[in-house]
Amino acid sequence: MESQNIKKKSVRKAGLLSLIPGLGQMYNGQQLKGFVFLAVTVAFLIELVTIGIPAFQGFVTLGTVPIRDHSLFLLVKGTLQIIITFVFLMVLILNVSDARQVAKQFNTLGYVNRSARSMLKNIWENGFPYLLTIPAYFVMLFVIVFPVLITLLMAFTNYDFYHIPPAKLIDWVGLQNFVNMFFLSAYRSTFVSVLGWTIIWTLLATTGQITLGILTAVITNQKFIIGKKFFRIIFLLPWAIPAFVTIMSFSNMFNDSIGAINQQVLGLLNYIPFVHVSDIPWKTDPFWTKTALIMIQTWLGFPYIFVMVTGVLQSIPDDLYEAANIDGANAIQKFTKITLPMILFATAPVFITQYTFNFNNFSIIYLFNSGGPGDVGGGAGSTDILISWIYKLTTGTSPQYALASAVTIVISIIVIGVSLLTFKKTHAFSNEEMM
Amino acid sequence: MRGILSSTKFNRFFSRFLTYLFLIVLSIIIIYPLLITVQSAFNASDLTAFTLDLHMHWTLANFQQLFTQTLYLTWFKNTMIIAVSTMIIQVIIVTLAGYTYSRYRFKGRKNGLIFFLVIQMVPTMAALTAYFVLGLIINGLDQYWFLTMVYVGGGIPMNTWLMKGYFDTIPRDLDESARIDGAGHLRILWQINLPLAMPMIAVQALWAFMGPFGDYLLSAFLLRSPENMTVAVGLQQFIADPTNQRVAMFAAGSFLISIPIVILFFLLQRNFQSGLTAGGTKG
Structure with missing residues (x-):
């Protein structure tokens, strides 16, 4: 079916390589795309070390020193960090499946899009439904998903009029509120x-x-x-x-x-x-x-x-x-x-x-x-x-x-x-x- | 034979009589409370309660007081700003999303639809504390844009479903032939589907516009200073204090805010039926 001189790409190899994001794409010959994935990963890692880890720590303790630590802000920052991490994990999955798919496409069609232009055109053609729904998801993420998450988490704290930050700290109390209610x-x-x-x-x-x-x-x-x-x-x-x-x-x-x-x-x-x-x-x-x-x-x-x-x-x-x-x-x-x-x-x-x-x-x-x-x-x-x-x-x-x-x-x-x-x-x- | 005939005649008369009786009684039940509110807005005497008063003196003094002694005009302006921006943003987002879910088959579509369906059931307005904290952090308390975004977000899931349902009823043959003629994604959306979806878009716009007018909970909670209030919160103050009831002013303010909405409503209500039955029912 394919011409003899084209070496087949291993789908498996492409998938495995992209465990380090971007490598799979580069293996497929899509340097630009690979670079974008790699850059996103590096950016996330830097964010994680500088902001993310303290945010997670604050999320667990909800602050140790009143006034200096604002428990509410710590809770929210932790939640935001969870969302960011989740989004990054989605990007990782997308990255792996993309590498595999492109490798498959290369094997059947014998070519892949390499230029930035064809990449953009590809996004426009196949990503059009995603582009149109992004605004909806973006607004819902901030106005529905995020508040619902915060509410969910707050139900497990003791945030009330005795504990108003920053003067007082808020603590995790487990199921106490539900126990009280029932x-x-x-x-x-x-x-x-x-x-x-x-x-x-x-x-x-x-x-x-x-x-x-x-x-x-x-x-x-x-x-x-x-x-x-x-x-x-x-x-x-x-x-x-x-x-x-x-x-x-x-x-x-x-x-x-x-x-x-x-x-x-x-x-x-x-x-x-x-x-x-x-x-x-x-x-x-x-x-x-x-x-x-x-x-x-x-x-x-x-x-x-x-x-x-x-x-x-x-x-x-x-x-x-x-x-x-x-x-x-x-x-x-x-x-x-x-x-x-x-x-x-x-x-x-x-x-x-x-x-x-x-x-x-x-x-x-x-x-x-x-x-x-x-x-x-x-x-x-x-x-x-x-x-x-x-x-x-x-x-x-x-x-x-x-x-x-x-x-x-x-x-x-x-x-x-x-x-x-x-x-x-x-x-x-x-x-x-x-x- | 004649007996039977006259009995069916009597039955028909009787059922018609009952029908009209029902229609008239229901009309009175609807008109009566509205009439006394409207009438109270023009009543010259110092009112403490609404009653139908056939011998009252008509006056515009209540409106004059409303404009000069209260922040009513500011509230009206605030409500308009919030309602119009909610309408524009929400209609754009919902139309695009509804169109996508109706016309495109893509990976994640099914999960997306289920997500919209489930999230629409979450009583987001109950997440008051979360909105408060969120507003505190991004400096959105007492700000229109924050309230507007909360309204828009709350309206997206349900209305996207309705919009998708409406697009489902528009035949796809047109898209196909346009595509064969070389039309791209945007042209098919802009020149073929949007004009056909106009009735539903109008309905959506009206609902998105009416939402902020009817909401008390979120605007009372998120807008704090008197000069930032919406009409619903402001008018409530006129009758909230039992010792200082300004009933006539309340009636005048209610009358003014209702007029534009009622007019818009009836201009667009022709579109409701198709919009509701196409979008709200099975696809």
Whole structure:
């Protein structure tokens, strides 16, 4: 196949040589590329000796002398060094696989790109997808991965209002925060109570908005309705207006003594014969605050579902219903056997994201009644969900940063676990051609 | 025979009656709270709570007070700066990434998609302490650019999935024929796919723009000084203090901030349906 005078390159040798980065490339005849890899390695080694090793040391001890050593900075520098090291290891792997691949290419094609120009052209042609996604990964690395790592690590320290650097040092305390959260009676009761309400809240509020959204879409989609456009605009208003505006307005309207709900709406109900409603303690009774929160979230969240389900409804072919008519199906049968399955099939993944959204729906809890009324210990009010409890732990007068981080970890595990399970169950991405 | 006929007629009438009843009641439930907020913004009397007041005196005094006695205009400007920069940066990043994951088959693609999916579930805003420490170290506390980057980063994973879903619905035949005609990567992206993806890009822009307007948590936490606040945090102060409720000013400020967003929303809402159903559902 190849001309006789070209000596074959050993793929194995290329791979082994590139354990010293760059050598494999040079063996393949790609001096420039080899030099770049070698330079990166040398740069990393210099960085490791001068900055990296002290950073790792600081990361382990988190400082020994208060004021001089700032434990937080040491923690962050250590984490950065871990990321840098990780990235370098990725480069190493890339380096080895590149050397092997080029050697293979040389053996089959009989040539390799040697010039800088052809190297750049090669990057442009084959590396284009990587170039386009680099910005996304870069931002996510700093704004998601890095903070998540820091949070993860902080959950194993004693960073709280007793230990504020640089005046005091922070120490590693192992699983202490998690032990406190799950076993120490004061925190456990808070955690259990907040988690319980978070779950109830997520289920009821999300199911409420999904139900109302589907119902409204199905009803509004009937052919005979006059003024469809008008109703559609009204139904979209709760989505269009910034949520904090409506939540704060509702917070005012649900005021126990002077709010519009007690003053006007309930007053109006009393005109109905035999109905008598007295003022409801919306803001002072946990049960009624929870009720109000669920109603408000239903109000706020249904338009999103409404829009999506309307889209699905309009894509259901009419002949399905005509066939059902011929078979003598009634309206309810048509709904449960055709409409609902079609809706659920198409939108299940989005419904799941709605549940996770409400699980972390800070704004409504905090802006409606600051998580109150009352107190369930640990600084949490009776309507606080996990995320608003974290906010209070972090911003209160005696901040508990480490405990807040531990709660964050628990939240993340719950949310990711449940979402992955349900995504898998609903086969949300089975149609996705992953590869 | 006639009995059955009239009964089906009655049924149809009854179901239509129920339909309209539902639509009207729901409309009232939506309009009522909005109406009293808007009305309170123009109410001349010294309000402590919103109520529907049919005999009120209309005035613009609340707005005048808002502009002269509070930092509202500064807050508005801050929010606009943050929202517009978030929008621009996020839309560019998300469009490029979504396009790549839809159109190219490359090593690491599958892992990348799974990474986006999983990381989107991480409640990043719960990592408050980490943002605080990060901000402390890179001098980003009380700075717009830091908050903007946090917003952008938080929006990337989910929106990349939606964007990819939308690009998946654009037929690839055009790409193929362009490639045969000798078009390069950039030309195919710029001249063929971007124009076709405009509806989704518009939706993404709107959402990225609306995000900072609706957020309270991060802006309250990361922006500290009063002249750097966003509207959400600033307005909350008007009603946070139970002894000094400035309800009418709150209503006026809310009204002003909502108007541009609502207008944009309805200008672009035509695109929502295609964007949502293509991107949010199965590929």
